[in-house]
Amino acid sequence: MTAEVSAVPEVLRHQRQLAGREEFCFACHPGVPCFNRCCADVNILLTPVDVLRLARRLDLTSGEFLDRYTLAPITKDLHLPVLMLRMEEGAEKRCPFVGAAGCTVYEDRPWACRMYPVAMAVPPARAGVEPKPLYFLFEDDFCLGREGGRNWTVEGWRADQRVEEQEEMEADFRELVSHPWFIGGRQLDPKRMELFFTGCYDIDTFRRFVFDSSFLQRFELEAAAVEEIRRDDRALLRFAFRWLRFALFGEPTMTIRKASEP
Numbered sequence: 006m007t008a009e010v011s012a013v014p015e016v017l018r019h020q021r022q023l024a025g026r027e028e029f030c031f032a033c034h035p036g037v038p039c040f041n042r043c044c045a046d047v048n049i050l051l052t053p054v055d056v057l058r059l060a061r062r063l064d065l066t067s068g069e070f071l072d073r074y075t076l077a078p079i080t081k082d083l084h085l086p087v088l089m090l091r092m093e094e095g096a097e098k099r100c101p102f103v104g105a106a107g108c109t110v111y112e113d114r115p116w117a118c119r120m121y122p123v124a125m126a127v128p129p130a131r132a133g134v135e136p137k138p139l140y141f142l143f144e145d146d147f148c149l150g151r152e153g154g155r156n157w158t159v160e161g162w163r164a165d166q167r168v169e170e171q172e173e174m175e176a177d178f179r180e181l182v183s184h185p186w187f188i189g190g191r192q193l194d195p196k197r198m199e200l201f202f203t204g205c206y207d208i209d210t211f212r213r214f215v216f217d218s219s220f221l222q223r224f225e226l227e228a229a230a231v232e233e234i235r236r237d238d239r240a241l242l243r244f245a246f247r248w249l250r251f252a253l254f255g256e257p258t259m260t261i262r263k264a265s266e267p
């Protein structure tokens with residue numbers, strides 16, 4: 006195991022790592038005998054774009070979606086809040102979005118569901134080194150998708166599952182998560198943890214924070230930028246990532262208006 010691999014989450018340490026253009030065989034479709042078996046009793050981490058897409062698809066506010074469909078496990082090992090899709094109560098622990106014909110939110114399914122059976126880990130930041138993602142292959146016994154189908158590289162699979170558009174939007178989020186500020190095991194205090202959670206996952210509360218407070222008087226922002234974040238959820242989310250760099254790590258990503266300075 007390389008030093009980089011030793012830094013990946015425990016759940017991936019015993020999975021097969023996929024190198025470069027290494028191929029794997031996979032096909033998933035309603036005809037497989039295991040159809041939907043993967044959509045129960047599974048840990049699915051949600052990204053900020055996952056939450057935004059699913060909340061909008063279900064016509065819920067981000068707060069309502071978080072309350073109904075997510076869990077935020079707290080452990081001392083976590084340096085930032087994480088969010089997971091909450092499985093239904095009951096013995097099967099089914100995903101709340103699985104139906105007889107498959108995923109009922111398919112076009113807006115979470116990033117982790119798109120990527121399966123591939124998993125990605127981004128090693129923690131090191132000074133002067135841009136973290137490179139590592140890829141792994143889940144080889145779960147219940148999943149028969151590896152028994153037929155075509156060969157894929159990680160690159161081909163990612164393109165097929167259209168994860169790149171989402172990852173482009175979340176590039177700034179990944180930079181937050183693996184920010185050099187955390188090098189050496191530094192921890193955010195509870196207030197900053199909450200800011201991170203609100204900015205990344207609770208976009209409707211963040212919107213109120215921006216538009217229903219003195220925020221716009223305190224920071225210099227161009228009128229066009231304000232208009233864009235007012236009408237476009239995705240622009241608002243990108244703005245939240247930018248603001249968090251200022252609020253969490255003191256980076257000069259925002260300019261305080263002169264009149265607001267003491």
Ligand code: SF4
Binds near residue numbers: 044102109110115118
């Ligand atoms: S969101 Fe869709 S693909 Fe993901 S576990 Fe639920 S039903 Fe399955």
Ligand code: SF4
Binds near residue numbers: 037147
């Ligand atoms: S092939 Fe694998 S991913 Fe597809 S339905 Fe079966 S268990 Fe799920």
